[in-house]
Amino acid sequence: MKFFSQSFLYDDNWSIVSLAYFLRYPNPYASHVISCDVISREQTETGTLRTTRLILKRGNMPRWFPKQFVSRAESWLVEESEVDPFGKVVHCKTRNLDNLKVMRVEELVEFRQGQEDKTIQHTEVRITSGFGWGLTKRIENYGITRFKANLQRSREGVHLILDLLRQSRLQPMALGDASIPHVLPMHAPAPTIPFERHEERYDDDSAVPPRQGVWSKIRNWISPSS
Template sequence: MKFFSQSFLYDDPWSIVSLAFFLRYPNPYAAHVISCDVIDRHQTESGSLLTTRLILKRGALPRWAPQGIISRAESWVIEESEVDPFGKFVRCRTKNLDHVKVMQVEETQLFEQNEDGRTVQTTEAYITSRFGWGMTKRIESHGLARFKAHVQRSRQGVSLILDLIRQARLQPMALGSYITHLHSEHSFASTDTPTSSHSSDNVAHVPEDHSSHTTENTWLGKIWGSR
């Protein structure tokens, strides 16, 4: 079993970051996400919102993986979240539903508001393989490396949606219209450009990178250029 833990600080308030988190698909940093559907949503007596979503993701096997180790490249992921508007936190748990013998990834994300009004995101994950045949450690190490890369791209996607929300405040058209147009886009170019952040990682430190985001700017142009 491999364990991953990392914290990340957003300058935006909790309510805005939470909105961006739930609107994060699709985005050009998540080209591996095929679909995302709400299968249950209800409010508790205490006022919390509970949501269950089913997400279909596409993956790729490493070249060293035995042929036929899995039947298909897609994997279903269940996401269960709780939004507490009074405690000002979002807790989200995800895990894959298939290929669990080869590798299962159980992830927990927590968004909380700081005293200074900013938002802290804490991500934890357990990567476990029960495949055996002397390959368990190699599979888990590969899963950990892939997960760390996906965490970075996921935060870039959330940051991109945050930019859309900020820009929507300055545009005459409502945010919902832009999100509708965003979800009508069917092809996104993926990018591996690292994001700059305030982060602490007990697995590996990710350096800041202030390089240009050509793909992101092109994608934003599609959204904001259409009225």
């Protein structure tokens, strides 16, 4: 078994970071995600919200892996989350449902309100392979390496959604306005957008957004001018 953990600090408060995390699909940094569907949602007696989502992801097997053991490079995952709005904590567990003998992946993510109105994300992953044939350690090492790379892209996707949420609070949007994208294309290439940390807070909803804000960049990315 291989184990990896990492913590990360967002400069935004817990509410907006948690919202961005659950809205992260689709985004151009997660083109390997084919679908994401809610299959159950309930409010517990203590006031927390439990949600189960079914996610289909596309992946590439390494060249050295015997192709006859995996019929397709796609995998179903189940994501089980619980949101505690009173304690300001999100717990999320994701695990794969198929190809378990080749690789079993279990990811635990926690978002917790930190000091100075910031948010702490702690991620843990356990990767286990029961494949054998002298490839167990190689498969587990490959899984950890891929997870680390995807973790960085996942944060970039969350940062993109955070920027979109900030911009949506700064400028009015008319219903049915076709000039503003409501859903990001699932398989479009990632735009070049700087993801510097934001220390400012927006208390005035009437403030005018920057001329080259995220919405403008997204519009230019989706509908480039000729």
